[in-house]
Amino acid sequence: IPQSTRSYMAPEQALAKPADSRSDVYSLCATLYEFLTLHYYLGHVSGGAPQVLRSVLQVEPVDAEHHKAPVHGRVPRPLSRICRKGLAKHPDERFADAGELEDALQAWLEGGAPIVCSGTCMQRGLRAWSRWIDRHPVVVPIASFVVIALFLRWLVVSAWELLQLFGVGL
Numbered sequence: 001i002p003q004s005t006r007s008y009m010a011p012e013q014a015l016a017k018p019a020d021s022r023s024d025v026y027s028l029c030a031t032l033y034e035f036l037t038l039h040y041y042l043g044h045v046s047g048g049a050p051q052v053l054r055s056v057l058q059v060e061p062v063d064a065e066h067h068k069a070p071v072h073g074r075v076p077r078p079l080s081r082i083c084r085k086g087l088a089k090h091p092d093e094r095f096a097d098a099g100e101l102e103d104a105l106q107a108w109l110e111g112g113a114p115i116v117c118s119g120t121c122m123q124r125g126l127r128a129w130s131r132w133i134d135r136h137p138v139v140v141p142i143a144s145f146v147v148i149a150l151f152l153r154w155l156v157v158s159a160w161e162l163l164q165l166f167g168v169g170l
Contacts, residue, residue, distance in 0.1 A: 007040075007052050011089050014056045021097035028098060029086025036075045037067035041087065061087050078108050078120055 006014075010026035013019050033041040041061045065080035075083075082104050088094045095101040111127040133140050 006049060007042075007056070009053075009056055010091070011057050012091055014053045020091070022091040022094045024098060025086050025095045025101050026088075026091075028101060029083050029094075033061060033064055033083045033087065036079065036083070037064050038069065039067055041083075057089075060089070076108075076123075077117070082108065 008027045008030045010019065010023035013023055030041045033039075039062075042055045042059045043062065061084070063080050064075040064083045065077050066074075068074050082101070085104075086094055086101060095104065111124060111131075
């Protein structure tokens, strides 16, 4: 992993344009990407400063979710999307400042990441269901018992009706 600070410059800084809070967001997300994936956010860059600057300007980072760690698995898709937004080449496509990045990360931690696909929809639904179960520890076992009892009753009645339909008597 390159250790020079120019490796974490936002593209506008590499072009010697003025930096603002969105440039800081870029650098923060580059560090976050590496923390999550254990890979340099622009892949393997060899050579000196010109190659590093060219990479900052031209290379799009691989989505963080595509890296699979042997112990912890993949980076969750909503977290990968946060990294992708923070690493956008154009400043207007990034988070406005570190506070907005923090809000997105906090929303993800609390299970409130935006729903962007069926997977994130299912994750949010399961989290909400899990929180509901935690808040109602007595209701859930009773409701589960009632549902199982009703299902078993339906199963026995249906089996009995099928046996009578085919003339099998017990």
